[in-house]
Amino acid sequence: MTLSFAPDRIETWPLAKLQSYARNAKAHGADQVAKIAASMAEFGWTVPCLVAEDGELIAGHGRVLAAAQLGLATAPVIVMPHLSDAQRRAYRIADNKLTELGAWDEAMLLQEVQELLAEEYDLDLLGFSEADLEHLLRDSAAQDGTGAVEGEDETPEPPITPVTLPGDLWVMGKHRLICGDSTSAEVVGKLLGDVKPLLMVTDPPYGVDYDPSWRNQAGAAKTRRTGKVLNDDRADWREAW
Known part of the structure; x- marks a missing residue:
């Protein structure tokens, strides 16, 4: 079996010449396009767009949207004249679906993310949401015992002889802190002294x-x-x- 080597046919086309496929089933939200744009700005345009001879996109809709966001004028493309109309429609679906079939090796992914984090690399460029990254790192910390377990707060033992007693007042520059009952007029009066508050923020x-x-x-x-x-x-x- 012989396959054509597509990179031999990479061309540079004006971005305006590329046409979106009207029935493209893969939606690209603003957040995803922003992530693609950030990736392209960091790593370059690593994957050319695939197009029909008339400029209609077969693959690369998200990259074209990101390129426009970055203010680019041209795009690397590979023309696919050998594909029939049915093959073009099928490939648009397959190109997106096949990447979803693989599963992450969580242990390997975590190792890579932790090493990048140690190097202070911008993890936003990985494409994961902030919530997904926090979940990955939090689960790891909980499993190896280096992080707090959700729902289980550590409560320190109270000292035998308390250091702070009701009525104690600390003056820290312009700030005052008292140990006492905030519903007691006497306690509040001791805290405020001659100062009349203009605003109280409480819950x-x-x-x-x-x-x-x-x-x-x-x-x-x-x-x-x-x-x-x-x-x-x-x-x-x-x-x-």
Whole structure:
């Protein structure tokens, strides 16, 4: 069996001459195109586009979109005149599907990623999402015992003789920190001294009258938490401040 050596036929065409296939079944989202563009900027245009004689793309739709994003004017192409119309349509599908059939060797992938990370290489150029990379590295850390296991926080043992006691006040430049009950007017007064606060940013579990039902009324995504928090608005806490 003899196969033609396609790289011998690489040509350079104006980007404007390339035509997208109207029935291309492989969608290219903005995030994917951005990743392809970043890869091309880093590694160069490593894979030529495959085209019919009239310039209609057979393979390389994503690369053409990325090239336009990068402001390129030309593209390397290989003309495939020997393919019939049916073969061109079949190859467009096969070219995308065949790459999906392989599975990752997770251990080998992790080793490569960790070595690149140690070299401070930009992992965004690998094409993985940030969530996928975090999942890969987190699972590895959990398995070898070097990372925290999700859901199992380490709680240190309290000291026999506490260092910090209620009423202790630290002054750190313009900042003041007190150990005490934030609902106590006496504690708050000791903390503030003669200063009158202009803004308080807090998220206490009291006095919020929590009722998320407005989200559904506003047309936002529905939530299972549609009930109110019981006894959550029993007192007026403003006097404490």
